Every structure is written in structure tokens, then in C-alpha cells.
Amino acid sequence: MRALVVIGAGASGMAAAISAHDSGVKDILIIERGPEMGGILTQCIHSGFGLHTFHEELTGPEYADRFQKEVLKRGIDVLLNTTVLEIDSHFIRYINSTGIYEEECQAIVLAMGSRERARGALNIPGERPAGIFSAGTAQHLMNLDGCRIGKKVVILGSGDIGLIMARRLTLEGSHVLAVVEIMPYSGGLKRNIVQCLEDFSIPLYLSHTITEIKGKKRVEGVAVSPVDENLQPLPDRSFDIPCDTLLLSVGLLPENELTKKAGAELSSTGGPVVDDSYETSLPGVFAAGNVLHIHDLVDYVSQEAEEAGRNAARYILSGECDEACIPVVPGHGVRYAVPQFISRTGKDALIKFRIAKPMRNAVISLISDGRIIKRMRKKVVSPGEMERVSVQKSLIDSELKLEVAENDET
């Protein structure tokens, strides 16, 4: 029997394994579906990783390499090209080219990351022509396989992945005709708007969406419509953009098929419900990184996973399990909050949350049973950026609620 199995060797899986090892659990196995460690980082060749952790700006592969070295230094077992098929209480079934295996373990860290929202989920009318890619698939094809994607490209979605791909395609000689965004603001960083779009004069259509994909065999163009304040397209103001390729960058979803089948309770983030030790509703099963909720900064993925790894080690070594009894409730202006429960153990809890819409002069309030226990002001908040707040547990009665409101008086 293994002490700990970590599923996935992305930023989260590597950090969880390292910290569990450093907390005294040596018998660890990491199982990774891909041919190398690093997860999504291996295809993110742009720079912008690790400023908080290493105080320098690294590319994705460089950030992954630093953690991979730490994993190898500790002699932690890693199985590559191996996929976990099922978690059945504390048994893990996995498959690779040599067969199907089963491993019993004391604890599990879920670190499967995310997958992209598919086009089907968006219901754009049209045939199913060639030339439609999700942005992440396109990134993989270009950066790891050296493929060219298309000559004239339109991108739907202006989050960071869409912006970064607009630049990447332009550098490789494609003509990016437009980035189309349904919201009145971009979910991406200012820096990416400037350095990925403005540097190359790529137009950004805010409050617009794609209402039709034209072409039978290959994409021949898209119909773009402005939307009203309820995000409904205004078809009489629609216009066509001829193109041969459409990139869909419409968001990531936590990858939780395994989690669901294992019977863990899921939350509105698409990830499992966890307490502040990152334990799911299944005892001894922990989760961290994009599998739990989508992160924009890898540094916070690594920190969260370190915490999960440390708690998994504590569970293995002492059999201790905190009783998480205080619910964390996303209130007005808050889309979600993680963890969903906190325990009475320890002094402080770190709550991560996302805002529902961009605000200036925002006031963030932490409320326990109708009483404000903490208040913070921020000049700008945006749904594209995860917020973090630490709260002293002794101040909370039976429930913790988060609210965010715009404050006009500065």
C-alpha cells in the first residue's frame, strides 16, 4: 500500500508531492497522463510565471522545470504516460501501455487541472467545418508540435489565453482579424491587452459575439453581432468577417470526471467542495489547483497545492481530520468562494474568491452572522483576478459571508 497518490503532475501535483514529502511522507506516487511533468505549463511558452515565487519572470516551461527538479531530487516516484481511470474509495485504477493496475493508498491529492469549454457548449449555429480550434489545442499544436493553424484568424473570447494566442499567431505569420468579446470588458490582464493586441494593431470588439460560422468543409467566415445589455445579439447590426480559422477561448472548466465518479460533492466552481485543509467530502482525498477552481496565477496554484500536500501528510501520519463546520457563503457581488467550509482548528483561514463584475473603489466585507468582522477597500477589482483574504477564525460564529460593493465616496 502507498501512503500518497497524486493524480496529475502539473504545477499543483508537483507542489503537493514536494510538500507532502517535506512533511515526512516519503512513499509517494505521482501519476501523469502526459509524456512529461508540467501540465499546461509546458505549452505556455510566454513569460509571466513565478513573479511571486521566484521574484523573476519565467516562461511556463522554466517554472515547471524548477518544480520538476525538486520532485526528482526527492526521488519521488512518477509514472508518465499513465491515466487514472477510477478512484474507488482508497483504490486507484490506472492504465498505461503495459497494462491496467490498481494501487491502494492512504490518501489522494487530486491535481487533474482543467479542460477547455468546448464549442458544443456555446451553440453557435453553422456546419462543423475544419478550422475551428479551442485556444489551448491551438497553443499545443503551435508551441509543442510546430504546426501552423491558419492564415486568417478570428478569436472568440478575450481572456488571457485568447490574447496570448492572438500574439502567437501574429508572430507566426497569421493575420488575426479580430478578437471578439461578449462582455463589455476583457477578462485578460492590461499587460496582455497592450502587448498582445495593441502592439500588433489587432482590433478588440467588446460587447460583440459570433452568431454564425460560415463554410461547409473549411471555415470561410464568421458573422459578428453587437449584443445588448442582456448579452442578446442585435442581428440587424451584424457584419461578416471572412476568415479560414476560428479560435475559441471561452474559458476553462475544472476536470472532475474522476472526482464525480468517486462520489465527492461538487460545488458551483465545477470543482469539489473542500474545507480549509483542502480535503474534499471524501476523507483522505484532497484537491488543489485548477481541479478545484480556475486560477489565473500559477504561484497561487503552487501555494494552494503545498497546503493540500501538507494536510494530506498530516492525515497520513496522524489520522487527524478536522471537522469543518463553518460554511463560507458567497454573498452579493461574489461569484464563488473557496473553501466552502472552514474548521475551528488553527488560527486563520485563507479565503479565495471571484468578483461578479468589475468595480472601482470596491469594499469587501466579511460578515459573520450579520456582524461585519473585516472590511477591506480596493481601488479596482475584476472577475479576471482571483481575490484572497485571510480571516481570524475566532471572530466567526456559525457562518462566514463575503460581500463586495462599489463605494462612491472615496
Add this chain to the structure above:
Amino acid sequence: MMKRELVCIGCPLGCALQVEADGGKILSVSGNSCPKGDEYARQEVLAPKRTLTASVRTECGSKRCISVKTVPEIPKDKIFPVMEIIHTLSVRPPISIGDVIVHNITGTGSDLVATSAFPS
């Protein structure tokens, strides 16, 4: 005299900056809420620089590409000339992270450096 409007990329606040310049001299920067904005505006108007990242094809072996970046940053107007060189390159193993692939690429004074490894 020239006036330029920029959005500061220093932090999520995204201050709207106004820059007045005359030839190669900055006369004034306004709109910034902190010194970082002033510094950014001067750099961006006088000599904008970028880190360029890309992939380079390999000649053989298990990997089709390795990733690269320019160290230090290159002038913004050198992005496409450097990309042209990158498109002509192909590399062989072994390559470690940090290996210089091209010294002083197109005379920018910057090196093209590997950011992923390609063991033999």
C-alpha cells in the same frame, strides 16, 4: 511637441497616462498613481522593449520544438526581424534550459536562450 496616451500595465489599476514628449525628451507624465507609472511611460515612449518568446524546430529526436526567449528584452521594433531569424533555425540535442541558441540576435545585443530542455 508630441502627446501620447497610454494605459499603465504596472498593476490592475491600469491608470490612464498622458505623456508629453519633444524629440527624444519627455516633458511630462501625468495620470499615474505611483512612480512605476512614470517609469513605464518614459520607457514606453522613448524605447519600448519586449521579451519575445517563440518555439524553434528540432532536427531530430523525440521533441518537435523547443521554446526560446530573448534575454534581455529586445526593442519592440525588432520583434519581426528576430522572428525571421527564428523561422530559419533548427536545433539538435542536447539542449538545456538557459543554453544560448543565437548570440546577439540581429545585432540587438540580446541572446536567444532555450527555455525548455531537449536531452539527447
